[in-house]
Amino acid sequence: NLALDSLWNIQQLESGLFYDILRKGDGQSIAWGDRLRMHYEGKFLDNTTFDSSYKRENPLEFYVGNVIDGWNEGLELINVGGKVRLLVPSHLGYGEKGLIIAGRDTLVPPNEVLIFTIEVLDKLRK
Numbered sequence: 282n283l284a285l286d287s288l289w290n291i292q293q294l295e296s297g298l299f300y301d302i303l304r305k306g307d308g309q310s311i312a313w314g315d316r317l318r319m320h321y322e323g324k325f326l327d328n329t330t331f332d333s334s335y336k337r338e339n340p341l342e343f344y345v346g347n348v349i350d351g352w353n354e355g356l357e358l359i360n361v362g363g364k365v366r367l368l369v370p371s372h373l374g375y376g377e378k379g380l381i382i383a384g385r386d387t388l389v390p391p392n393e394v395l396i397f398t399i400e401v402l403d404k405l406r407k
Contacts, residue, residue, distance in 0.1 A: 291368070298351050299368035306363025309404050311356050315345045316405040323389075324396045331388055340402055349374050356399065364400040 293299050311317065318340045323332040334341050345356055351369030359365050371377075371392045380389035389395065 294354060296350070296354060296373060297370045298354050298373055299370075300355050300358060301366040302359060303364040303366055303398070304359070304362070306360035306401060308361025308363075308401075310360050311345060311363075311401065311404070313346050313353070313357070316342065317345065317356070317361075317401055318342045318403040318405060319399055319401045321397055321399045324398075326394055326396065342405065351395075352397065352399065355397075356401065359401060361401050361404050364398065367397045367399065369395045369397060 291299050291301050320334045320340050321332075322330060322335055324330050330336075345353055349369065351367055351373035354373070355365055355367040355369075371394060374395050375389045375391075375393065377391050379387055379391040379393065382388050
């Protein structure tokens with residue numbers, strides 16, 4: 282059982298997003314529109330990893346606001362240098378469509394609840 286194995290200190294936002302702040306971070310705060318560089322790992326509820334920037338050894342760069350709602354909301358809970366684990370219900374993730382890559386391969390099936398561990402490395406210039 283993933284929740285028991287890791288002893289989550291889980292909290293929930295009104296949107297339905299569950300989160301566990303693993304490390305608040307002592308850097309700048311994070312807000313909508315910030316460009317971040319971060320590492321992340323995405324898992325299904327059975328603990329199977331479906332995506333990981335750690336495995337690729339290539340951090341992701343993106344703008345807060347241009348990713349799934351669960352990330353947009355969850356990232357504002359920590360600062361640069363922080364690490365958060367998010368339990369993302371389908372409506373805050375990839376929803377009824379899921380995530381299809383390269384036009385045909387399904388990375389995330391429809392209506393999937395996902396677990397992301399996200400570590401914010403830097404805030405970049407906007």
